Amino acid sequence: MQEHYGIRLFVLRGADRDDATLGGISSKHHRLTLIGVVHNSVxxxxxxxxxxxxxxxxxxxxxxxxxxxxxxVRTDYRGRYATLAPAEFDQERGVWHLTRKWSMAGGNYANTIDSRFSDLMFRHLGYPFHGALSIHDRIERR
Known part of the structure; x- marks a missing residue:
């Protein structure tokens, strides 16, 4: 079995709000594991x-x-910013990848007190970041 390394994150939800993720992972779990990073230019x-x-x-x-x-980590005319999205491991190719091509914010966030998360954010954003990230785990159903 292959070992995978990650950073444990805690899901933050509104106390008096219904689920807006349409059943996304952040509606079902209190913790997530940050497993990898991808850079995209919008x-x-x-x-x-x-x-x-x-x-x-x-x-x-x-x-x-x-x-x-x-x-x-996305780059557009406003600069660099980051979001979280569900991921899965492709056994055949041996790589982690984002689960869905199109997902959007469902209203939940994730954060941690682990300083390695802040170090990782600085490394990929190029500026200090010490906040919660939007979880993009809402998939619109047709």
Whole structure:
């Protein structure tokens, strides 16, 4: 069995709000595991494969109670920003990737007190970031 490393995140929800994720992972779990990072340029590049969290930054992932998510760093005319989206492991190719091509914010956020998360954010955004990230786990149904 392959080992995966990640950073444990805690889901933040509105106390008096109904689920707006339409059954997204953040509506069902209190913890998530940040498993990898992908960079996208809005309108130009749409990648889904994640670069795994390196062992020094992550701990051995326990995915049974904290499903995997990827950090998507986007660049557009406003600059760089980041969101989280559900991820899955492709056994055949041996890579983590974002689960769905199109997802949107469902109203929930994730954060952690782990300083390695802040280090990772600085490394990928290029500026200090110490807040919660929007979880993009809402999939519109047709």
């Amino acid at each position: 309108g130009l590049v749409d990648r889904h494969d994640l670069t795994p969290i390196p062992r020094p930054l992550g701990t051995l992932a326990q995915l049974n109670d904290a499903p995997p998510v990827g950090l998507e």
